[in-house]
Amino acid sequence: MYIRQSDLFWGLNQNVVNQVMAIAEREAFAEGEILFRSGDAARYLFILAQGEVKITIAETGKQVYTGNRVGEAFGWSSLIDHSHYGGDAICATPVVVLKLDRGRLLKLLDGDMESGYLFFKHLSRALGGRLMQAYQQMAEANTDRFEKCDV
Numbered sequence: 001m002y003i004r005q006s007d008l009f010w011g012l013n014q015n016v017v018n019q020v021m022a023i024a025e026r027e028a029f030a031e032g033e034i035l036f037r038s039g040d041a042a043r044y045l046f047i048l049a050q051g052e053v054k055i056t057i058a059e060t061g062k063q064v065y066t067g068n069r070v071g072e073a074f075g076w077s078s079l080i081d082h083s084h085y086g087g088d089a090i091c092a093t094p095v096v097v098l099k100l101d102r103g104r105l106l107k108l109l110d111g112d113m114e115s116g117y118l119f120f121k122h123l124s125r126a127l128g129g130r131l132m133q134a135y136q137q138m139a140e141a142n143t144d145r146f147e148k149c150d151v
Helices: 014-023 102-110 113-147
Strands: 025-029 034-036 044-050 053-056 063-067 088-091 095-101
Touching: 014 095, 014 102, 044 102, 063 113, 095 102, 102 113
Parallel strands: none
Antiparallel strands: 025 095, 034 088, 044 095, 053 063, 053 088
16 A cells, blocks of 8 residues: 555556565564664665654764655665665654565566656656755755854
């Protein structure tokens, strides 16, 4: 069900969506648990079913993203030829996710080129949106820093 709520799967062939739902593993985590750490092997894409996940930069602990919408995807490093996750995913509340094994998901998408194309088109749109959010946060942080300086 949560797969259907994820923007990544909109418009895909229903048979492919059903197969994705069949390989999804539902897993629950307590507040404070770590889903993955920077440097861990990027083996899964996660779809949020319940709760809130904070994505942070490991070296600084700075939060760069909050996932709190049902159907939201994270852990996308697993799908863009990164062998390791680039940040930490920490449960800010009790969390339920659907875990999709990278190899199995890519095999399904390879089997239906139109669905694979749509999936990666949706993924690139989501990543572009997150990149723009990051740019905005950096711009706001720099503005705050300059406003506090006496010149």
